[in-house]
Amino acid sequence: MPPSSVPGTSLLLDLSSDVVTLTAAVCDIQSVSWEEAPLADAVEAALRALGHLEVLRDGNSVIARTNLGRDERVILAGHLDTVPLAAEPNLPTRREAGVLWGRGTVDMKGGVAVMLKLAAGVPEPSRDITFVFYDCEEIEGKYNGLGRVAANRPDVLAADFAVLLEPTDGAIEGGCKGTLRVDVTTKGVAAHSARPWKGHNAIHDAAQVLGRLSAYQAEQIEVDGLVFNEALQAVGISGGIAGNVIPDRCTVTVNYRFAPDKNVEAAYAHVQQVFDGFECELGDAVDGARPGLHLPAARDFVAALGLPVNPKEGWTDVARFSALGIPAVNFGPGDPNLAHMDDERCPVTQYEEAERALLRWLG
Amino acid sequence: MPPSSVPGTSLLLDLSSDVVTLTAAVCDIQSVSWEEAPLADAVEAALRALGHLEVLRDGNSVIARTNLGRDERVILAGHLDTVPLAAEPNLPTRREAGVLWGRGTVDMKGGVAVMLKLAAGVPEPSRDITFVFYDCEEIEGKYNGLGRVAANRPDVLAADFAVLLEPTDGAIEGGCKGTLRVDVTTKGVAAHSARPWKGHNAIHDAAQVLGRLSAYQAEQIEVDGLVFNEALQAVGISGGIAGNVIPDRCTVTVNYRFAPDKNVEAAYAHVQQVFDGFECELGDAVDGARPGLHLPAARDFVAALGLPVNPKEGWTDVARFSALGIPAVNFGPGDPNLAHMDDERCPVTQYEEAERALLRWLG
Numbered sequence: 001m002p003p004s005s006v007p008g009t010s011l012l013l014d015l016s017s018d019v020v021t022l023t024a025a026v027c028d029i030q031s032v033s034w035e036e037a038p039l040a041d042a043v044e045a046a047l048r049a050l051g052h053l054e055v056l057r058d059g060n061s062v063i064a065r066t067n068l069g070r071d072e073r074v075i076l077a078g079h080l081d082t083v084p085l086a087a088e089p090n091l092p093t094r095r096e097a098g099v100l101w102g103r104g105t106v107d108m109k110g111g112v113a114v115m116l117k118l119a120a121g122v123p124e125p126s127r128d129i130t131f132v133f134y135d136c137e138e139i140e141g142k143y144n145g146l147g148r149v150a151a152n153r154p155d156v157l158a159a160d161f162a163v164l165l166e167p168t169d170g171a172i173e174g175g176c177k178g179t180l181r182v183d184v185t186t187k188g189v190a191a192h193s194a195r196p197w198k199g200h201n202a203i204h205d206a207a208q209v210l211g212r213l214s215a216y217q218a219e220q221i222e223v224d225g226l227v228f229n230e231a232l233q234a235v236g237i238s239g240g241i242a243g244n245v246i247p248d249r250c251t252v253t254v255n256y257r258f259a260p261d262k263n264v265e266a267a268y269a270h271v272q273q274v275f276d277g278f279e280c281e282l283g284d285a286v287d288g289a290r291p292g293l294h295l296p297a298a299r300d301f302v303a304a305l306g307l308p309v310n311p312k313e314g315w316t317d318v319a320r321f322s323a324l325g326i327p328a329v330n331f332g333p334g335d336p337n338l339a340h341m342d343d344e345r346c347p348v349t350q351y352e353e354a355e356r357a358l359l360r361w362l363g
Numbered sequence: 364m365p366p367s368s369v370p371g372t373s374l375l376l377d378l379s380s381d382v383v384t385l386t387a388a389v390c391d392i393q394s395v396s397w398e399e400a401p402l403a404d405a406v407e408a409a410l411r412a413l414g415h416l417e418v419l420r421d422g423n424s425v426i427a428r429t430n431l432g433r434d435e436r437v438i439l440a441g442h443l444d445t446v447p448l449a450a451e452p453n454l455p456t457r458r459e460a461g462v463l464w465g466r467g468t469v470d471m472k473g474g475v476a477v478m479l480k481l482a483a484g485v486p487e488p489s490r491d492i493t494f495v496f497y498d499c500e501e502i503e504g505k506y507n508g509l510g511r512v513a514a515n516r517p518d519v520l521a522a523d524f525a526v527l528l529e530p531t532d533g534a535i536e537g538g539c540k541g542t543l544r545v546d547v548t549t550k551g552v553a554a555h556s557a558r559p560w561k562g563h564n565a566i567h568d569a570a571q572v573l574g575r576l577s578a579y580q581a582e583q584i585e586v587d588g589l590v591f592n593e594a595l596q597a598v599g600i601s602g603g604i605a606g607n608v609i610p611d612r613c614t615v616t617v618n619y620r621f622a623p624d625k626n627v628e629a630a631y632a633h634v635q636q637v638f639d640g641f642e643c644e645l646g647d648a649v650d651g652a653r654p655g656l657h658l659p660a661a662r663d664f665v666a667a668l669g670l671p672v673n674p675k676e677g678w679t680d681v682a683r684f685s686a687l688g689i690p691a692v693n694f695g696p697g698d699p700n701l702a703h704m705d706d707e708r709c710p711v712t713q714y715e716e717a718e719r720a721l722l723r724w725l726g
Binding site for chain 1: 540542555557558559560564566567568569570573574576577594596597598599600601602603604605606607608609610618620646647676678
């Protein structure tokens with residue numbers, strides 16, 4: 001991990017400012033995926049200036065950690081990148097009537113600002129902390145900065161527990177569902193559509209596939225005390241060769257979101273069972289993450305924050321920690337339903353409350 | 364209609380050669396759609412040289428007619444163009460063991476050769492004849508040469524009866540079915556596929572559309588003594604936004620091939636009834652053609668040829684004659700199932716038999 005780029009060229013982040021002002025400042029350094037360098041430089045420079053942290057750099061990811069010899073080490077993690085700006089650019093941020101508007105105010109520069117405030121404000125935390133600021137979360141998974149660091153330097157991510165500061169609207173969200181996609185294909189025999197009796201229509205056969213999907217009763221599955229709602233849904237369908245041809249194949253792309261009581265292999269076996277008799281082909285697939293809320297480090301976290309705990313329905317990078325054997329939860333400011341929206345915004349009190357909650361645990 | 368292009372530049376067609384040799388010669392003047400000029404020039408030159416025909420030219424269409432003052436006028440029509448050659452070029456033709464192989468041997472230069480033989484060999488036919496050799500049949504309908512002539516010069520196409528020399532494998536094929544396409548769309552509400560209960564899956568709803576198609580019992584409808592097999596079939600389906608999104612619309616493209624007892628309007632009303640409750644949008648649509656076999660000119664034709672009469676299942680340009688009020692049938696050499704195939708071929712006896720059959724009527 002090379003040192004920072006040329007000193008003095010970084011934009012400046014003032015970690016002594018309050019968390020709302022700091023969130024706005026972090027948002028105002030644009031960092032659409034692949035363009036995180038200026039923000040990564042600013043974060044690295046601000047953390048190095050603190051003096052009490054070991055700071056590492058990997059591409060546009062920045063890792064900083066205390067080394068106080070505590071019994072427990074925890075990770076606080078957040079991504080630096082955002083989705084592109086709205087067509088009517090939603091930056092710089094503006095603050096109105098207690099709400100901060102703009103790209104990143106929800107996903108997830110409030111979380112990044114909270115991490116920076118804790119890094120600066122708690123030089124001697126109750127457990128050692130590894131702060132992980134990473135790049136390329138909002139694009140295809142293979143570019144994910146956290147995944148890259150986990151592959152390059154798994155030692156850097158050694159920890160007893162991790163908190164991912166993705167927006168959770170004030171609650172703690174435990175674990176996450178896994179997800180896989182399967183192409184279910186029906187096959188027929190092509191023919192001229194004026195003489196369909198000479199062929200066999202594969203799209204008509206897809207009625208059975210869609211019928212099974214419509215009739216499917218998704219399960220609710222409790223894992224480590226949280227109830228996950230599974231889902232099996234078509235996300236795509238395609239078939240047809242030309243306007244005068246009976247099509248010889250039709251493919252329904254199905255997305256299965258499965259509870260973390262099972263892995264990809266078991267989940268795929270279930271989908272194959274649902275579509276028994278049809279050709280199935282597994283597409284992309286990732287395991288979910290068990291909440292692990294029965295483990296001591298997680299129990300301490302929940303007890304310290306004193307906030308409600310819900311299951312995480314969508315897949316998040318907590319699954320990457322889970323794959324490393326580190327129990328992890330999501331906790332961060334912002335309403336996740338506003339993530340990626342043109343009118344992305346967050347009440348400023350959420351930033352303050354998130355900072356206070358984590359201080360109860362680490363301070 | 365301008366006269367021919369510069370005399371002497373045409374390739375030559377010898378109308379005194381036998382119909383098989385002439386078919387091979389017509390095939391060997393390549394004439395993929397839009398590139399019919401050399402063949403149209405050759406046809407025009409050969410017909411003008413006969414002396415007993417009035418010859419007109421419209422683009423790459425050539426019209427020739429007798430003007431003998433007969434009580435009845437009939438049209439013999441055929442297109443000059445072919446689909447592109449096979450990847451392994453299937454021209455020039457080759458004749459082996461009584462079979463002529465190559466592009467156009469079925470669709471439909473045998474018919475063109477038969478027309479040329481009749482034009483040359485029957486200067487005083489039993490009824491006046493209008494020969495129509497036209498361009499651009501094998502591509503989008505709006506470029507069709509017969510359609511263009513019908514629009515530009517309907518007077519040229521005045522007749523009591525028409526024979527289209529498309530391949531019919533030795534039988535007479537009466538009329539043709541109409542065809543229309545309808546997009547049947549289901550609508551839902553988009554949502555993240557990890558939380559489908561916040562949306563409504565439009566692809567799942569398409570199960571009902573496909574279910575109705577699967578259950579649909581197509582009718583057999585007798586028109587003018589011929590039984591047409593209707594068909595209602597999906598020819599395309601599409602839906603889906605992204606791999607993690609519950610889709611908010613799904614469109615099934617349906618092709619209805621309807622008997623010529625009804626027009627497009629009535630046929631579309633039927634499709635709307637089948638998909639009652641779903642959004643329907645009419646795409647391209649053309650009327651079919653009634654066989655008109657009860658009409659005197661058609662009866663005479665069938666009696667003279669003494670061949671079986673079947674319904675035409677696919678749409679052909681006979682519908683253009685029908686739209687002009689001219690009863691029309693398909694009759695020509697070649698197996699239509701071999702049209703457009705890389706191994707397009709025809710027993711040479713079929714050319715001879717087609718010529719003899721039409722001579723029984725016109726000689």
